[in-house]
Amino acid sequence: MRKCLVLLSGGIDSSLMLTLVKEQRDDEVYAMSFDYGQRNKTELNAAIFQAIKFGVKDHLIITIDMSSIGGSSLTDRNMNVPKDRHDSGFNWSIPSTYVPARNSVFLSFALGWAEVLGVEEIYIGANSLDFAGYPDCRPEYFEAFEKMANLSTRRGMEKKFTIKIRTPLIRMSKEEIISEAINKGVDLSKTFSCYDPDYRSRACGHCDACKLRLEGFENAGIEDPIQYVDKERDILLAMDTTLLDEQ
Amino acid sequence: MRKCLVLLSGGIDSSLMLTLVKEQRDDEVYAMSFDYGQRNKTELNAAIFQAIKFGVKDHLIITIDMSSIGGSSLTDRNMNVPKDRHDSGFNWSIPSTYVPARNSVFLSFALGWAEVLGVEEIYIGANSLDFAGYPDCRPEYFEAFEKMANLSTRRGMEKKFTIKIRTPLIRMSKEEIISEAINKGVDLSKTFSCYDPDYRSRACGHCDACKLRLEGFENAGIEDPIQYVDKERDILLAMDTTLLDEQ
Numbered sequence: 411m412r413k414c415l416v417l418l419s420g421g422i423d424s425s426l427m428l429t430l431v432k433e434q435r436d437d438e439v440y441a442m443s444f445d446y447g448q449r450n451k452t453e454l455n456a457a458i459f460q461a462i463k464f465g466v467k468d469h470l471i472i473t474i475d476m477s478s479i480g481g482s483s484l485t486d487r488n489m490n491v492p493k494d495r496h497d498s499g500f501n502w503s504i505p506s507t508y509v510p511a512r513n514s515v516f517l518s519f520a521l522g523w524a525e526v527l528g529v530e531e532i533y534i535g536a537n538s539l540d541f542a543g544y545p546d547c548r549p550e551y552f553e554a555f556e557k558m559a560n561l562s563t564r565r566g567m568e569k570k571f572t573i574k575i576r577t578p579l580i581r582m583s584k585e586e587i588i589s590e591a592i593n594k595g596v597d598l599s600k601t602f603s604c605y606d607p608d609y610r611s612r613a614c615g616h617c618d619a620c621k622l623r624l625e626g627f628e629n630a631g632i633e634d635p636i637q638y639v640d641k642e643r644d645i646l647l648a649m650d651t652t653l654l655d656e657q
Numbered sequence: 658m659r660k661c662l663v664l665l666s667g668g669i670d671s672s673l674m675l676t677l678v679k680e681q682r683d684d685e686v687y688a689m690s691f692d693y694g695q696r697n698k699t700e701l702n703a704a705i706f707q708a709i710k711f712g713v714k715d716h717l718i719i720t721i722d723m724s725s726i727g728g729s730s731l732t733d734r735n736m737n738v739p740k741d742r743h744d745s746g747f748n749w750s751i752p753s754t755y756v757p758a759r760n761s762v763f764l765s766f767a768l769g770w771a772e773v774l775g776v777e778e779i780y781i782g783a784n785s786l787d788f789a790g791y792p793d794c795r796p797e798y799f800e801a802f803e804k805m806a807n808l809s810t811r812r813g814m815e816k817k818f819t820i821k822i823r824t825p826l827i828r829m830s831k832e833e834i835i836s837e838a839i840n841k842g843v844d845l846s847k848t849f850s851c852y853d854p855d856y857r858s859r860a861c862g863h864c865d866a867c868k869l870r871l872e873g874f875e876n877a878g879i880e881d882p883i884q885y886v887d888k889e890r891d892i893l894l895a896m897d898t899t900l901l902d903e904q
Contacts, residue, residue, distance in 0.1 A: 474721045479766065481773030511769030514809050518765045519726065522758030526728030545814040554805035561801045562761050567792040 413438045414531040415524050420456030422601045423535035423579050426591040432464045441469040442520055447477035447485040452611040453602040472519050482509040491606040493616035507605050513546035517555055525563045533576045539583055552577050584626030599635035612637045660685045661778040662771050667703030669848045670782035670826050673838040679711045688716040689767055694724035694732040699858040700849040719766050729756040731852055738853040740863035754852050760793035764802055772810045780823045786830055799824050831873030846882035859884045
C-alpha cells in the first residue's frame with residue numbers, strides 16, 4: 411500500500427488538502443503538525459480535529475522552538491502582528507509574520523518521517539498567489555527542496571524511491587479554496603487561520619491571515635463560521651453584567 | 658562586520674572548524690547546537706565548552722525531538738547502536754545510527770537564524786570520506802541545499818545576499834583532522850564523539866564514531882585524552898571496595 415504524508419496546520423488550505431488526498435487516493439495517509447512557538451495554538455487543535463475526522467493512520471505533532479531564532483512577529487511576543495495592511499495600500503511585501511526558514515524546517519522533519527515510514531509523497535498546502543510575499547511558498551523553492559531531499563536520504567541514494575513534494579493548492583485563490591472546501595464537506599468551523607487570536611481563541615479579524623480568510627469567504631458568498639473578536643460587544647457585556655449572566 | 662554561523666556538535670570536526678574560522682576570518686562568529694534526542698548529551702557540554710573557549714558572539718542550543726520520528730539507533734533507546742562493525746568486514750553501508758534528514762533539519766534551523774542575523778556563511782563540519790555511508794554528508798547534497806536555501810529566504814529573494822554552505826573538512830581524513838586540531842591547539846579532551854556512552858559519560862570504544870576516532874588518533878600517533886569504558890577495571894573495582902575508596 412502506498413503511503414503519503416500531509417503537513418497539516420489546521421488552516422483551511424491544509425484541511426482541504428487532507429480531504430482531497432483522502433478522497434482521491436487510496437494511500438495510507440499520515441499527518442504531521444508543528445507546535446513551533448506560534449501565538450496561535452488554536453490551529454493545532456483544529457489540526458487534531460481534522461486528522462481524527464479523516465482517520466489518518468498516524469498524526470505526529472512535533473514541538474520545536476522557532477521563537478529562539480527570532481525575527482518573526484508570529485513567534486516573538488515582543489513584536490506586533492501587523493493589522494489591516496490591506497487598508498493602507500497593501501503591497502504584498504514580506505510581512506513580519508514571515509518565519510525565516512519555516513517551510514524548510516517543516517519539510518525537513520517531514521522528509522525524515524517520510525524516510526522512516528517509506529512515504530514517497532509529501533503534501534504541503536502552500537499557496538503562491540495569496541502569499542506572494544513568502545519566498546518559501548514559491549514553486550521554484552519547492553522544486554529545489556525536492557532535489558535536495560532526494561540527495562539527502564538513504565532511500566534516495568539507494569535508488570529505492572524518489573520523494574515528491576506535492577503542492578496541489580499552489581495556484582488556487584482563497585475564494586476557490588473556500589468554495590472547494592465547502593463542496594468537499596470540510597468543517598470550516600474547525601479550521602483556524604488568525605495569527606493573533608485573543609485569550610478566548612477568537613480570531614482578530616485584522617491580521618493578513620484573517621483579511622485573506624474573510625475576503626475569501628466574502629467572495630465565495632459564504633459566512634465564516636468561526637468566532638471573531640467583537641470589541642464593542644465585549645465592552646457592552648462588561649458594562650452590563652446581567653447580559654454576561656445570560657451568556 | 659561580516660558574520661558567519663558554525664554548526665557545533667562538540668565533536669573533533671566541528672571544534673576544529675570553529676578554531677579555523679576564528680583564526681582565519683575576521684567575522685563575528687555565531688554557533689548553533691542541537692539537543693535532538695541523541696543518547697549522547699556529553700557532546701553538548703563539549704560544544705558549550707568550545708563555544709565559550711573561542712568566544713563566539715552567541716551560541717544557540719535548539720531543542721528538537723527527532724526521536725519521535727524514529728528510525729535511528731542514535732535517538733531510539735530500543736534500538737542498539739552497532740558495535741565493532743569494522744571487525745566483521747566493514748562495508749560502510751548506511752548504519753542504524755543514521756538519523757533521517759538530520760542535516761536538513763539542522764541546516765534549516767541554521768538558515769532561519771542566518772537570515773535573522775544577516776549571516777551569509779553557514780559552516781558544517783561534515784566529512785564525506787569517513788562517513789561515505791551518510792547520504793547527507795556528500796558534497797552534492799550540500800550544493801543542493803545551498804540552492805534551495807537561496808530560494809527560501811527573504812534576503813535571497815530580495816537579492817540582498819547569497820547564503821553559502823561551507824564544508825571545509827569534507828575531504829579530510831580523521832587522521833588529518835586530529836593532527837590539524839592538535840596543531841591548532843584544540844582541547845581534544847573537551848570533545849566527544851561516542852554514540853553510546855555509559856552513565857558516567859565515558860565513550861564506549863566500539864561504535865563507529867569511537868572506532869573512527871581511535872583509529873584517527875592511532876594513525877596520528879597521539880593518545881586520545883578522553884575516558885573510555887574499561888569494563889575489566891570496573892569489575893575489579895566492584896570486587897575490591899577498598900580500591901573504590903581510593904578512587
